[in-house]
Amino acid sequence: MTTEAVAEEETAPADRTPLVELDAVSKYYGNIRALEGVSLEVHAGEISCVLGDNGAGKSTLIKIIAGLHQHDAGSLRIEGAEAKLSSPREALDRGIATVYQDLAVVPLMPVWRNFFLGSEPTKGTGPFKRLDVDLMRRTTHAELLRMGIDLRDVDQPIGTLSGGERQCVAIARAVYFGAKVLVLDEPTAALGVKQSGVVLKYVAAARDAGLGVVLITHNPHHAYLVGNRFVLLKRGAMSGSHTRAEITLDELTRQMAGGSELDDLRHELERAPEPGTGYGAP
């Protein structure tokens, strides 16, 4: 569904300044090495995937880009300029929006209130300064429609939407508020196959809108569907960094699963007896 778009991106000139660039970034929590020597480039209109198993340092990496934590070594450059983000607000102000796994939505609140939460438009002055409810409702509906979600009712609590829809609302919100870089923390982690596809489509839509996307995932199949660059993390260090042209899905999967460790695992599983078939299983 997105391969032709990806192929098109590959012809883009390589000498552009990346929107966000991490160069040998390290982070220590006391005597714990959470991240060491990780480099990552995020270009406009491209998707950079960060792959890694649990505890590989993906969350730490996100927190540095999102401004929740500061790196201890290496450099973080935003549009070529050296930066150290002191808060999520500063990251947001510099155009870096992060969509966390918990999506930062309030389940009991209507979709339109969630969409504008923290950046509500108002009209009127003095004591009559009030929410521009009409604008908020219309914009929410229109922006979601643009991402391809035709919402039945913007008044419904966002908790009643499906996981994929909620993810898309969070992405649409970041895009609407002028994000240049979108950081997505495992957007497909808890979703079924179809829902994952829907979310990946919106990720691609955000990319086509000219955003730089950082896609954190532990699913190489999802990453390879949309990604332009792949950075593999393992136990806090970078175990591989590839552009799409350099690597195949099989190789990515193999590296992601730990290469030789996967071979061992396959060997182990092959010896396991086949599950019984005598019960008329379909």
Place this chain on the structure above:
Amino acid sequence: MSTTAPAPGKPVADERLLKTSPLKKFLGRPELGSVVGALAVFLFFAVVADSFLRAASLATVLYAASTIGIMAVPVALLMIGGEFDLSAGVMVTTSALISSMFSYQMTANVWVGVGVSLLATLAIGVFNGVMLIRTDPPSFIITLGTFLMLTGANLGFTKLISDTVSTKSISDMEGFSSAKDVFASTITIGGVDFKITIVWWLAMIAAATWILLRTRAGNWIFAVGGGEHAARAVGVPVGRTKIGLYMGVAFGAWVSGQHLLFNYDVVQSGEGVGNELIYIIAAVIGGCLITGGYGSAVGAAVGALIFGMTSKGIVYAEWNPDWFKFFLGAMLLLATLLNAWVRKRAEATK
């Protein structure tokens, strides 16, 4: 905006969205359970107590409801914001004591005392809020501390200054009559006496509803109560919102306290203990979720009305008032169960 946006003022019909009848919309409102409960209580006393339906009785019921409601409304907002304030009951007494004693000791115009009391009470609210956001323990514990401290200070300071447990009369002091007009006067409409607290109560309901539904602050109140981490992640000033909510409760305590002072002239320093629970219960009957993020100011006001009707209805029914607490408890339980049942049904049919 995008080109696919529907024309303003022309909502697009969606075939998947069944037309919601106004009745069903009403069934989904948080205050519904309390409205049904209030109607039930009203009908009950209208049947069993002959004098309940007289205009004068209804004015008395409204008065009782308003004294609770002035506090129940800001307490409800605080609960929607996900927090409690156990010091709300004694704070009313503290506020009254400060006005009275400041005016008396300084022989100042009572309005000076009223002003000082406003600042002091708001400061207590700020203290509650700042303590909460600066430290980790839940608001239940923080405000339990404030509650005990205020209870002790009320008694201690009053005895220290006036040697008794109540304040000196200030009715002969300058400004007393005008302050009484504002906080404790009686308005006669069609031969029926209405207490001015009813006006304060209605004003608080209107202001709270406006803030909750139509301002940015209202959006933030729902958000900090319904998902604090999410709210913080999208840039909602969580700390400021909570401090503001505690200041709202403090403002209610100030209004309530000034009424107490100017209505009775003297203040008993031991009063107010236990009222904080009544405010919370009124808010819960009114449909506020005890976990935060859901509720309404109107609901809390109706919860207060149920309280007023029950406490006065028992008197009009000429029952032994010893049974008041039992009856009140049963009423509360019923109203809350009804509320929960109605809400479940409303949510299921959505």
